[in-house]
Amino acid sequence: MLSRTAANLYWTGRYMERADFLARLLDATVRLSGMPTTYGDPAAWSGALAAAGVAEAFARSHEGEPEEAAVVRYLTVEPTNPSAIANCVEHARSNARAVRTGLTREAWEALNSAWHEIERLRAMNPAKLEVRELTETVQRAVAVFDGAAQRTMLRDDAYWFLQLGAAIERADNTARLLDVKYHLLLPRGEPVGGSLDYFQWSTILRTVSAATAYRWVYRDTVKPWLVADMLIFNDRMPRSLTCCYASIVELLDRLGAGSGRRGPAHRQASKVQLELRENNVEAVFASGLHEFLDRFIVDNNRLGCAIAEQFAF
């Protein structure tokens, strides 16, 4: 496959995944900030900014404590925020448009329709913009796109690069989400299992649509280390780091099967996968969840660079 085509598909996958994550994050944050202050979280909106990785950029253009309306606008339609949901969809579309031959008509139309829908919402008066309408539209669009890709695309390089981009982005998002909760939002001295804690960790589960799955897996109340275990190590949880890396390694194997070559991306992915395999949640908490996640995010970025190198993006 053409390197540029591969790169465009990879980034289409990444941006669609990011749009979906941001939509879930917004939904969960709206819910969290709506709790009575005793249970809720006054810093919910700054937490959302941090999880989206745009806290600093936001602070540069806004003064004071982040407020709901400003954050929602920033994360959804703000033109200067490259990671705003509308911009993610636009980036995904322009990447896909440059390589229409790489996608099936169904997959392209799903993406193109999503873009038209988002553009319509973007053109609306911001005061009247319903967050829920936007987030639901995005989540539905990503699901339709994924479904169309899964049902109609040949199982070859095009499909695998698309999935590869999505898997790497998903791993990054999950790690950031956990990291934000850990080092920003767990107030010092708050007893573990206290009520504030409870709602914050529940919010994480909602963001990754895993609130119910958690019960099935652990049959326990919401506990921070179990949430971390689920999102880092559980191999049945599609957004866990372990699960993402199982996909990544498998996809890289498939992509390499044609040439029989294994490059720097294979090595980096295998290394991260091995580290996950040899670790567990107790050890991670003992040595520091933040340090673990920080290292993971750096490693995951390195994998992104290794992929660009290996496939000559």
Add this chain to the structure above:
Amino acid sequence: MQLTAMAMSTPFDEMNGWPGDEPRAAYAKVKAWLDAAPPELLPTRRAQAELLFRRTGITFNVYGDPGGSERLIPFDLVPRVLTGAEWARIERGLVQRVEALNALLADLYGAQEILKAGVIPEELVRLNPQHELAVMGHRPSKGVFVHVAGVDLVRTGPDDFFVLEDNARTPSGVSYMLENREMMLRLFPDLVAKAGVAPVETYPDLLLDTLRSVAPAGPEPEPTIVVLTPGPYNSAFYEHSFLADKMGVELVEGADLFVRDNLVFMRTTEGPRRVHVIYRRIDDAYLDPLFFRPDSTLGVPGLLAAYLAGNVALANAVGTGVADDKAMYSYMPEVIRFYSGQDPILGNVPTWRCREPDHLAYVLDHLPELVVKEVDGSGGYGMLVGPHATRRQIEEFAAKLRADPQGFIAQPTLALSTCPTLHDGRLEPRHVDLRPFVLTGADGVKVTPGGLTRVALTPGSLVVNSSQGGGTKDTWVTDL
């Protein structure tokens, strides 16, 4: 001239014929269907069509339009219908014409017999910037120059079809021919079936066969074919991606290709891969910065050397522009006679070459009734439509003409045929032309039945170009 006089009368209508005629038999089924359709049906279907086109992203980009970068070409639901008999004659004429174009190019870049015979004035070739000296003496793979031609035809009466332009460089529009049919099949499946419409869906396969047939000989059993696009900002990008997709070949940009040892490769995820045939949708001037425009970032350095070494086929070949400019056009009937010994089946529109003093004098005297075009212009830009121009526009154009007579030709304002077209919920006559697509491979010339019908949506307008607000229609060749 007869044609000038005709311009004054009411135009021939594809469905209703001359005023007072019975509706034409070719349209019997379409007309019966239109008459029976409830009044809201067509507007509803049109809205559906627009939605579908948008969703598919069948758009074109308009140069110099800062606001809307992606626009839909308006699609009109009423098809343009040709009978099998009408088409048979058109097809013979197209084959003859495109064979002559290929013979002409082989000659102009070879022995130049036609110049020696004095059929075409030498300076028309020697002074023509489109006559590409870099490829002089080069015989392209299998001798084919114009693999894809889009010949623009106009009609002025039941049996009067004329060639308006030979597009022998990188003609576009074929994706609309295919998508318009898809749309009609989707919106009016019964009607299409009842009318017995010849299929156009085979075009991508024919194109692929054509490109494959000119692959340079080599050890590889299967040649690698690519479509070369200037990129997503090009006005016809949708078409480029569409054709690559339908043929199942890579859509590449210049930066995806490179030349080593006079061989062309594309950069893939598994390393370099040799490319044998390039269906290029980039003009000559941008193909290779080492030979042509050095500032071009769209092309591939070294491509021309690889081409001249015979290691890659370009479709269309380099230098075809000399055959399709509007000055050469006026000699096409003689060109056809010279190479085939036959009379042209499809005539030319009478053309005054402003380079000839007596023609120029006539043109300057008759500007209000003529259409004047730049010799190397396209897209409907830079032309004067006399009957629709203001006095001032005519004076300005006259000054341009006097300054550079070589640069212009003039034609009578033809009464182009009209076709019923939906406007504000009613059917009104609008002028149409027709661009059939003609493929030439190692095994001869093939024409897909029909083509792209372009329609001028403004009442009375004769400019059908999509960049100037024209629309399109599905074109039916029926078995009647």
